């Protein structure tokens with residue numbers, strides 16, 4: 001039987017399908033297309049070349065009034081539910097120190113963080129995901145309770161950079177290695193005086209950087 005032929009740029013084709021599903025408010029189709037993309041492209045490539053570009057385009061459509069906030073929220077929730085399903089199916093983690101992942105105190109954009117946790121968990125790396133809007137008290141309590149090998153703070157809006165930087169300082173003061181990512185840190189000027197290591201914009205390279213950071217985490 002002839003091998004199933006794929007379009008020249010399968011990632012772009014999956015992004016188109018997912019955007020169509022978002023406009024049709026078809027959450028099942030959003031998840032099916034993401035599953036198919038993992039099968040054709042690998043998990044990491046699906047995150048960087050399908051999930052993130054699709055979310056970016058949804059944001060642009062929302063900003064242009066081409067998509068209302070309810071449809072953006074519905075498609076985002078479909079993607080987040082899909083990420084949670086993958087997280088629950090990940091292999092049993094080793095007993096190396098966990099990675100603690102949190103958004104800054106004012107940040108609701110947690111999808112990138114949840115996608116990174118899925119990649120880490122699929123490498124048997126233990127993760128503790130604190131999610132959106134994590135206060136400094138909640139973060140430092142979680143650091144003391146979980147003794148992580150690394151803390152990742154994601155902030156996506158520049159207006160939230162200061163509070164996210166305070167989170168990084170608070171975790172770093174407890175002696176744990178800190179990493180950060182997101183639009184709030186999108187230029188060298190915005191990263192000035194920010195403690196820790198900036199995670200590049202690809203989830204795959206962020207995953208390798210964390211696994212390679214050694215600090216009691218799994219070897220990269």
Ligand code: B12
Nearest residue numbers: 052055056059063107108109110111112181182183201206
């Ligand atoms: C989904 C979404 C939401 C959801 C979030 C749900 C959730 N739990 O995640 C909800 C509906 C809650 C939301 C709320 C808001 N949102 Co919103 N949102 C988005 C959307 C569509 C996707 C977010 C996302 O996951 N981005 C991740 C990727 C896709 O974004 P990216 O730009 O490609 O990120 C790159 C880098 O920054 C970096 N990166 C980003 N995150 C991470 C994480 C990791 C781990 C790593 C390694 C790298 C990394 O790598 C990426 C690739 O290059 C974006 C569109 C966008 N472009 O991001 C708008 C967007 C970010 N939102 C926007 C706005 C304005 C808001 C609100 C203020 C709206 C309002 N008035 O209420 C609130 C603010 C909430 C808050 N306090 O944080 C604007 C921000 C404009 C700006 N100032 O920068 C955007 C850009 C939409 C737009 N085009 O205007 N949002």
